[in-house]
Amino acid sequence: MCNNASRSLNIRALEKIMHAPMSFFDTTPMGRVLNRFTKDTDALDNEIAEQLRLFCFGIGNMIGILILCCIYMPYFTIVIPFLFMYAVSSFSYYQSTAREVKRIEGVQRSIVYSTFDEILQGSDTIKLYGNTELFINKNKDQINTMNEAYYLTNALQRFFAVTLHFASGCLNLVVTMLCASNAFPISGASSGLLVSYLVSFSMQLIQSSKAAGQLEQLLNSVERVCEYAVDLPQEASYRTEPPNTPSAENWPIQGSISFRDVCLRYRPALPYVLKNLTIDIKPHEKIGICGRTGAGKSTIMTALPCVV
Numbered sequence: 001m002c003n004n005a006s007r008s009l010n011i012r013a014l015e016k017i018m019h020a021p022m023s024f025f026d027t028t029p030m031g032r033v034l035n036r037f038t039k040d041t042d043a044l045d046n047e048i049a050e051q052l053r054l055f056c057f058g059i060g061n062m063i064g065i066l067i068l069c070c071i072y073m074p075y076f077t078i079v080i081p082f083l084f085m086y087a088v089s090s091f092s093y094y095q096s097t098a099r100e101v102k103r104i105e106g107v108q109r110s111i112v113y114s115t116f117d118e119i120l121q122g123s124d125t126i127k128l129y130g131n132t133e134l135f136i137n138k139n140k141d142q143i144n145t146m147n148e149a150y151y152l153t154n155a156l157q158r159f160f161a162v163t164l165h166f167a168s169g170c171l172n173l174v175v176t177m178l179c180a181s182n183a184f185p186i187s188g189a190s191s192g193l194l195v196s197y198l199v200s201f202s203m204q205l206i207q208s209s210k211a212a213g214q215l216e217q218l219l220n221s222v223e224r225v226c227e228y229a230v231d232l233p234q235e236a237s238y239r240t241e242p243p244n245t246p247s248a249e250n251w252p253i254q255g256s257i258s259f260r261d262v263c264l265r266y267r268p269a270l271p272y273v274l275k276n277l278t279i280d281i282k283p284h285e286k287i288g289i290c291g292r293t294g295a296g297k298s299t300i301m302t303a304l305p306c307v308v
């Protein structure tokens with residue numbers, strides 16, 4: 001299911017990108033587009049299914065263990081809602097903090113990348129001015145700041161693991177005490193079965209919570225690819241019949257071009273670059289266009305295919 005969903009999302013996103021208007025490519029950095037088709041697609045193809053499998057596997061195991069306990073010790077059912085509430089509240093506490101820390105780490109990481117890119121591009125200038133040390137130190141400082149956030153991510157994971165270990169340790173203790181004190185009529189073999197399953201409970205709890213956290217982060221990738229696959233603005237269809245297409249009979253014999261009050265802007269929100277331009281270029285005439293940079297010389301060429 002995941003593979004099929006990922007494939008169809010990817011194909012739809014690619015089709016939409018192929019028909020996106022030029023303004024989209026003017027305003028979107030190429031790295032962002034590449035990211036959707038590399039890292040995000042990889043998350044869709046490989047990671048989500050695996051994390052979903054781990055999550056379902058852990059949840060299934062835990063439910064099995066709890067049912068086993070309830071069958072042997074009916075009063076154990078009372079503990080389950082409290083255990084559930086404890087797990088959910090510590091998960092949401094951990095997840096809301098981890099999300100913010102991850103965001104800080106992401107910001108720091110992109111700063112490191114962009115500085116590294118700048119240093120690579122400007123290495124000649126840096127060497128020329130003898131500022132190598134300065135930039136090495138700058139890079140080191142930024143990597144340190146990024147690692148501070150990365151360290152926090154790990155510390156948070158540890159904190160979460162300890163919290164869940166504590167909860168399942170308490171659960172183990174209670175069940176073992178109940179088994180040992182003969183509060184319920186359970187045989188020695190059944191007690192052994194219960195305790196041996198409960199030992200794996202904490203691992204399952206941590207594994208499925210981790211998988212749930214990962215899933216939430218990976219769903220961001222789905223959201224990003226979906227944004228391209230569904231919401232991307234589309235340009236006009238490739239083939240439209242212009243109102244007065246030159247046909248074989250009225251195809252111009254002379255290569256003359258005339259602009260009459262041509263106005264052109266690159267996007268609706270931008271000011272006009274060409275304002276009421278009127279020129280006549282006669283056949284065989286050679287034309288030179290002068291103007292300062294940004295005056296709109298290249299734009300005249302851009303406007304040519306649009307003029308009919």
Ligand SMILES: Nc1ncnc2c1ncn2[C@@H]1O[C@H](COP(=O)(O)OP(=O)(O)OP(=O)(O)O)[C@@H](O)[C@H]1O
Pocket residue numbers: 026266267270273291292293294295296297298299300
């Ligand atoms: N793709 C684009 N999207 C938005 N604005 C643009 C785009 N291309 C050019 N412009 C704007 O249109 C104006 C004219 O640009 P144009 O490239 O035609 O100038 P030019 O005369 O060819 O300059 P140059 O001498 O540097 O080649 C500039 O203000 C520029 O910022």
Ligand SMILES: [Mg+2]
Pocket residue numbers: 297298299
């Ligand atoms: Mg130009």
